[in-house]
Amino acid sequence: MTKLETKWYAEWFNTKYYHILYKDRDYKEAQFFMKNLVKYLQLAPKSKILDLACGRGRHSIYLHKMGFEVIGTDLSKNSIDLAKKHEQPGLSFKVQDMSKALGLEFDAVFNLFTSFGYFEKEENNLNTIKAIKAELKSDGFGVIDFMNTKKVINNLVSRDAKTVEGIEFHQERWVENNFIFKQIDFEDHSVEYSFTERVNALTLKDFQNYFDQAGIQLLSVFGDYHLHEFDEEKSDRLILIFQ
Missing domain, CATH: 3.40.50.150 (Vaccinia Virus protein VP39)
Structure with missing residues (x-):
């Protein structure tokens, strides 16, 4: 992974x-x-x-x-x-x-x-x-x-999934230490991937x-x-x- x-x-x-x-x-x-x-x-x-x-x-x-x-x-x-x-x-x-x-x-x-x-x-x-x-x-x-950080946090969707080009991306979002995180998990050609985006909640x-x-x-x-x-x-x- x-x-x-x-x-x-x-x-x-x-x-x-x-x-x-x-x-x-x-x-x-x-x-x-x-x-x-x-x-x-x-x-x-x-x-x-x-x-x-x-x-x-x-x-x-x-x-x-x-x-x-x-x-x-x-x-x-x-x-x-x-x-x-x-x-x-x-x-x-x-x-x-x-x-x-x-x-x-x-x-x-x-x-x-x-x-x-x-x-x-x-x-x-x-x-x-x-x-x-x-x-x-x-x-x-x-x-x-x-x-607009305040609106993003107030409307944050904790979990969802999105399929693009046959790949199902599972997304999880949360706020921690003044950062907005999004973890993205998916599988492509039998290989599992996990990436985590992190943006300062400025x-x-x-x-x-x-x-x-x-x-x-x-x-x-x-x-x-x-x-x-x-x-x-x-x-x-x-x-x-x-x-």
Whole structure:
């Protein structure tokens, strides 16, 4: 049996099963969010955008089609290898730890779809914020699209099962030590697998604390991809825009 104990995100995201389980993610919703976001930020054509923790690059690819120069980075080599198939002038991908600055400056840095709070050490959350700051031009915008932790916890489904491509994924969820856990067990070709996702249950207050320590100004807080006002009880997302 395969079991992840440390750096689960590095290994789980690198498997084909991660992409099978989450293959039904809404691409139209993602594109809708990108349109609203770049309009709100008033990004000029050819602006340089860093898509931080880009996965296979779905946001990066769409942003490039919108006319921006995009670099997508992710810790998963397999994901970046797949994303690289879409590379062309103005669109590139690189394996990179997001808690370490890339050494380039951008008009905007996007961290999307709850791609934050995975680290074993909380200090790396702050290091990631500091890295984003270092990657922004003086007038650039940082964006973190995170889950609304309070609503997620209040509506947590403790157990369920989901069959995708003939694989039955059994999922168990719980909260422990300020982390939201999801254990995923399944069998494929007579081999049993077990992976455990873990995301820090960060709130708006936690992010404000990181921003204060990093010397970052929080500009706007939204609660969904329509960019409606954030409501801790009702909003689906916690979308932070900062400089």
